[in-house]
Amino acid sequence: MITLQGVVKRFGSTTALDGIDLTVEAGEVHAFLGPNGAGKTTTLRILLGLLRADAGRASILGHDPWHDAVAIHRRLSYVPGDVSLWPGLSGGEVLELLGRLHGGVNPARRAELIELFDLDPRKRTRTYSKGNRQKVALVAALASDSDVYLLDEPTSGLDPIMEANFRACVHDLRAQGRTILLSSHILSEAEALCDRVSIIKDGRTVESGTLAELRHLTRTSVSARLHRVPAGLQEIPGVHDVTISDGEVQAQVENGAMPAFVSALAEAGVVELQSHPPTLEDLFLQHYART
Amino acid sequence: MSTTMTQAPTSRGAVGGNALTGTGDLLRFALRRDRVLLTVWVLGLAVMVASSVAATAGLYTSEAARIEASEAINSTAALVALYGKVYVPTSLGALSLIKLTAFGAAIVGIVFVFLIARHTRGEEESGRLELIAAGAVGRAAPLAAALLYASVGALTLGLLTTVGLLVTGLDAPGSVAFGLSWAVSALVFSAATAVAAQLTVSRRVTIGLGLVAVGVAYVLRAVGDLAEGDPGWLSWLSPIGWSQQIRPFAGDRWWVAAISLAAVVVLVPIAFTLRAHRDLGSGLLPDRPGPAVGRIHGITGLAWRLQRGPLIAWTAAVVVMGFVLGSIAQNVSGLLDTEEMREFITMLGGEQALVSAFIAAEVSIFGIMVAGYGISALFRLRQEESSGRLDLLLSTSTHRLRWAWAHAAIALLGVAMLLLLGGAAIALGHLMASGGEDPAVPELVGAAAAHLPAAWVMSGIVILLFGWLPRAMPAAWALFAAFIVLGEFGQLWQLPTWVLDISPCAHSPLLPGQEFTWGPMAALTTVAALLTILGMAGWRRRDVQS
Ligand SMILES: Nc1ncnc2c1ncn2[C@@H]1O[C@H](COP(=O)(O)OP(=O)(O)OP(=O)(O)O)[C@@H](O)[C@H]1O
Ligand SMILES: [Mg+2]
Numbered sequence A: 001m002i003t004l005q006g007v008v009k010r011f012g013s014t015t016a017l018d019g020i021d022l023t024v025e026a027g028e029v030h031a032f033l034g035p036n037g038a039g040k041t042t043t044l045r046i047l048l049g050l051l052r053a054d055a056g057r058a059s060i061l062g063h064d065p066w067h068d069a070v071a072i073h074r075r076l077s078y079v080p081g082d083v084s085l086w087p088g089l090s091g092g093e094v095l096e097l098l099g100r101l102h103g104g105v106n107p108a109r110r111a112e113l114i115e116l117f118d119l120d121p122r123k124r125t126r127t128y129s130k131g132n133r134q135k136v137a138l139v140a141a142l143a144s145d146s147d148v149y150l151l152d153e154p155t156s157g158l159d160p161i162m163e164a165n166f167r168a169c170v171h172d173l174r175a176q177g178r179t180i181l182l183s184s185h186i187l188s189e190a191e192a193l194c195d196r197v198s199i200i201k202d203g204r205t206v207e208s209g210t211l212a213e214l215r216h217l218t219r220t221s222v223s224a225r226l227h228r229v230p231a232g233l234q235e236i237p238g239v240h241d242v243t244i245s246d247g248e249v250q251a252q253v254e255n256g257a258m259p260a261f262v263s264a265l266a267e268a269g270v271v272e273l274q275s276h277p278p279t280l281e282d283l284f285l286q287h288y289a290r291t
Numbered sequence B: 001m002s003t004t005m006t007q008a009p010t011s012r013g014a015v016g017g018n019a020l021t022g023t024g025d026l027l028r029f030a031l032r033r034d035r036v037l038l039t040v041w042v043l044g045l046a047v048m049v050a051s052s053v054a055a056t057a058g059l060y061t062s063e064a065a066r067i068e069a070s071e072a073i074n075s076t077a078a079l080v081a082l083y084g085k086v087y088v089p090t091s092l093g094a095l096s097l098i099k100l101t102a103f104g105a106a107i108v109g110i111v112f113v114f115l116i117a118r119h120t121r122g123e124e125e126s127g128r129l130e131l132i133a134a135g136a137v138g139r140a141a142p143l144a145a146a147l148l149y150a151s152v153g154a155l156t157l158g159l160l161t162t163v164g165l166l167v168t169g170l171d172a173p174g175s176v177a178f179g180l181s182w183a184v185s186a187l188v189f190s191a192a193t194a195v196a197a198q199l200t201v202s203r204r205v206t207i208g209l210g211l212v213a214v215g216v217a218y219v220l221r222a223v224g225d226l227a228e229g230d231p232g233w234l235s236w237l238s239p240i241g242w243s244q245q246i247r248p249f250a251g252d253r254w255w256v257a258a259i260s261l262a263a264v265v266v267l268v269p270i271a272f273t274l275r276a277h278r279d280l281g282s283g284l285l286p287d288r289p290g291p292a293v294g295r296i297h298g299i300t301g302l303a304w305r306l307q308r309g310p311l312i313a314w315t316a317a318v319v320v321m322g323f324v325l326g327s328i329a330q331n332v333s334g335l336l337d338t339e340e341m342r343e344f345i346t347m348l349g350g351e352q353a354l355v356s357a358f359i360a361a362e363v364s365i366f367g368i369m370v371a372g373y374g375i376s377a378l379f380r381l382r383q384e385e386s387s388g389r390l391d392l393l394l395s396t397s398t399h400r401l402r403w404a405w406a407h408a409a410i411a412l413l414g415v416a417m418l419l420l421l422g423g424a425a426i427a428l429g430h431l432m433a434s435g436g437e438d439p440a441v442p443e444l445v446g447a448a449a450a451h452l453p454a455a456w457v458m459s460g461i462v463i464l465l466f467g468w469l470p471r472a473m474p475a476a477w478a479l480f481a482a483f484i485v486l487g488e489f490g491q492l493w494q495l496p497t498w499v500l501d502i503s504p505c506a507h508s509p510l511l512p513g514q515e516f517t518w519g520p521m522a523a524l525t526t527v528a529a530l531l532t533i534l535g536m537a538g539w540r541r542r543d544v545q546s
Helices: A040-047 A069-073 A091-102 A107-116 A129-142 A159-177 A189-192 A211-217 A255-268 A279-290 B002-013 B023-033 B035-059 B063-074 B076-084 B091-098 B098-126 B128-133 B143-167 B173-197 B203-225 B233-237 B239-244 B254-276 B299-335 B337-347 B350-386 B388-393 B400-435 B440-448 B452-468 B475-489 B518-541
Strands: A002-011 A014-024 A029-033 A054-059 A076-079 A146-154 A179-182 A196-201 A204-212 A219-226 A239-245 A248-253 A271-274
Touching: A002 A040, A014 A040, A014 A196, A029 A040, A029 A189, A040 A146, A069 A279, A091 A107, A091 A129, A091 B299, A091 B337, A091 B475, A107 A219, A129 A159, A129 B143, A159 A189, A179 A189, A196 A211, A204 A255, A211 B128, A219 A239, A219 B350, A239 B098, A239 B388, A239 B475, A248 A255, A255 A271, A279 B076, B002 B076, B035 B091, B035 B098, B035 B143, B035 B475, B063 B076, B063 B091, B076 B098, B076 B203, B076 B299, B076 B350, B091 B098, B098 B128, B098 B143, B098 B173, B098 B203, B098 B239, B098 B400, B098 B475, B143 B299, B173 B203, B173 B239, B173 B254, B203 B233, B203 B299, B233 B239, B239 B254, B254 B440, B299 B400, B337 B350, B350 B388, B350 B440, B350 B452, B350 B475, B388 B400, B400 B440, B400 B452, B400 B518, B452 B475, B452 B518
Parallel strands: A014 A204, A029 A179, A029 A196, A076 A146, A146 A179
Antiparallel strands: A002 A014, A002 A054, A196 A204, A219 A248, A219 A271, A239 A248
8 A cells, every 4th residue: 555665855964764664555554653853754745745755666555656646645634743724714614625625525424523523613723722723634634535544643732532532533444444654652542553563763664563573573571589599591692681689580581582581480490470571662662762 | 041040030929020021032032033134134225325325426526417406306296206305406415315215214114014024923923932922031022022123123224324324425414314214214114013913913914014004104205295395294194204304414304203203102002002902823803703614615715715815905005006196197297387397398298298207107116016916925835835734735636736826826817917907096096186088097007017027027036936946935025126226226326237137127118108019028928937837847846845
């Protein structure tokens, strides 16, 4: 549905994208994560044909986003990260306009969404709060019948109730087999909504896969109470940060090192054993931390 | 920095603190932000004054020559309406600065309208002010800082202009009086813009109101100055009239500056009172709710919705101004009361020729003004883009060229409509006031149309910049100003013809009066079309940049 191969984008002397790779399959909800300035928005704007890539190949719905922008956009909806609207127009006017420009929307669906997101369409957008401006863009996107949804931090201004409503909408879309690429900083959101995750940093893809696959790549934190303190735990390849005190052992263990580590513990006589699979947050921090 | 630091503890004690806390910091920040912009404008204007005087001084070395030139100006209604009178015909200063007294005060007014709108409503609209207001800054501080900024600018302008004139060798009292006349113009229009900024919710409308104020002031004094002898009462209603009536190098009537200062003293408290009665970001009037379901059906509909307000305002301004200027054209004959003058005029082609020349000058001013409308309308393209709203539009099935053409078409057709209406309004004003049917409406509409290609070239330049160098678009205004200056002063400065010919306006015939040929019209139109097409080609292939 969406593929990027080695896409490079430079702005003058800054390289925003430095050979990014990304694949989003049809019908999948894909989380797009990365620290500030990693290049998420830039990637989405390339996919929209707003920016032209300097190198690499981009394709969306089987088309080149730069050359076939209009054809693609008939089947695509976008929610910008920073929504700016026409100050003198009312929310209702903007929704109607965007709907028509998109090529028609279902008015009943739109009314439903306005209700769901508790939006006053009569207010001028000048008087909207940040969250309400974002809701206008969200309602416009969700009310359209698209195959692909590009959402740039769509919940950054929403309150928790609206965020829950948004999640419900994404679940519906996913049930209908729509494809969603969602950039986010909210890890619980990505964990709750997404099938697959790509993490980018400094304009490069550093990880991509299902959550299970990504977890596989990271360390599990293990803590155990033992009969006696075993020697040489640190020496097992793939075991890190071992601390031993009062017969309690804590360590970070790579998935590959797990059998060796567990058998070493077993030899020492296990009283109690706990292991925590890595959360997305661990994964995130591991990649975000500047090295 | 230090102001905030020392004042912060005290203002924390009193709830609400001092409304002016932080003014000093904001002023310094504004001056730092504009250090290049303000320097260029102030220096440019001062240099313009000095070089005009230097150029004129060489032309009129004898007193007799000066008297002759002054009387020729004073008896030509077109020149009196445009520039005012030379009140002391022997004065080299008054004669050589005739083009810069009223007209110059208007230019100064326009510059300060832009500067102050930028520092008041512009800051508020962009949301930057909110960031500042959240700091240790009093409620009235941003407005106070903007006005102080205007004062610093006005004072610097006055001083540099005075110095420029002294350098050319003119006498000190006159030089100071001239500097003062410009400084008070800057102050009055800054104060007026500060009031306008409180009434509206956008920088564009603030600028619009400010420019209307300058325009009205200019026309009032044009009509007032046409009275015989001393200026009529209308001139005394006009801030530009006040500046002019200081009469630098022709009596140096310092007391007149008090009128301008009194106006400032009245306007500034009004601005502060209005500011105190409204919330940050809002206008004075609360926003009325809009329709729940829109009626904007497409990209052209949106462009029209965004462009119609300014276009309607411009239409009203052009029609009213055209009508007023047209109706004073007949006063030309009123000024010709001496026998010699009558003979002189008859030699030049009779009164009718003078009326025609006067009307032709009015039409050419309209041509320049309307070109300015075209530029400002096309800036919408960039505003939509840099605000990020364009991202939202182009993520629908809207083609980027269609979007750009929608705005370009409104601007280009708007320019045409305004020019033709302006021509018709001048002709009608003339017809109603004089009963004379010459020049007739169709002839003047044609005369106005002759300025259309040059105005379109200006539009084309803006589109070209938008397509290839969007961040450099403000340069279009500088270029526009340069063309106007070339047209006004190029000959005086004895610049070579090819330099004068750079300005598209130099190729528009002054009708009625001059001979009309199709050649320059066709050439200008072709250039305009090429610039537009080239600009659109650039836009087609470039990134959307915020
Ligand atoms: N028009 C531009 N000109 C210059 N640099 C730009 C431009 N747009 C983006 N950049 C730079 O490209 C890099 C990537 O920016 P981008 O907006 O894509 O980041 P992001 O991942 O969306 O960040 P955030 O999480 O803060 O939204 C940044 O270093 C940014 O400064
Ligand atoms: Mg972003």
